[in-house]
Amino acid sequence: MFNKSKIPMRCRKFESRFEDYLGGAADSELDDHLTGCEDCRAALEDSRLAGSLLRGAWEPASGPSQAFLANVMAKIHREEERTKSPAAFWAPLEFLASRLSLTAAVVLLALSVYLMEFAPSRTVALGSIRTELSASDIPQPPSDPVSNEEVLQSLAERNNGR
Numbered sequence: 001m002f003n004k005s006k007i008p009m010r011c012r013k014f015e016s017r018f019e020d021y022l023g024g025a026a027d028s029e030l031d032d033h034l035t036g037c038e039d040c041r042a043a044l045e046d047s048r049l050a051g052s053l054l055r056g057a058w059e060p061a062s063g064p065s066q067a068f069l070a071n072v073m074a075k076i077h078r079e080e081e082r083t084k085s086p087a088a089f090w091a092p093l094e095f096l097a098s099r100l101s102l103t104a105a106v107v108l109l110a111l112s113v114y115l116m117e118f119a120p121s122r123t124v125a126l127g128s129i130r131t132e133l134s135a136s137d138i139p140q141p142p143s144d145p146v147s148n149e150e151v152l153q154s155l156a157e158r159n160n161g162r
Helices: 009-015 018-023 028-036 038-058 066-084 091-118 148-157
Strands: none
Touching (some): 009 038, 018 038, 028 038
């Protein structure tokens, strides 16, 4: 209310009585002081103005409209229907599944970054890389026997002809 460093000593004892005086309490000593002190009259008028502004802020501008009431009640009914529906059972599970998939994606990303940064590097000699296949790279089946004698000889070599 007052700047404490500029308040004269004679006004400090009246400062605490302003609130009661504005509330309607009779104080003849304060009335006498206010007639002679311009600073206290200005401070009292500032207090009166501040009090009226605060009282105006506390009072609502108007009551809620019927449209507001109807919207609130409609939202309450929709929420009740939603919680009573069979689909309401799955809502927490859907939430859990979304969080789990998000966590798995973040872990996979972190693991990939870790492996890319800290995995030992593999160097491949460019001279040893071949891009074309030759016939010698593919195993060839044995050729057909020319005669019965060749068949008997191969069976004897494998110990299948006992």
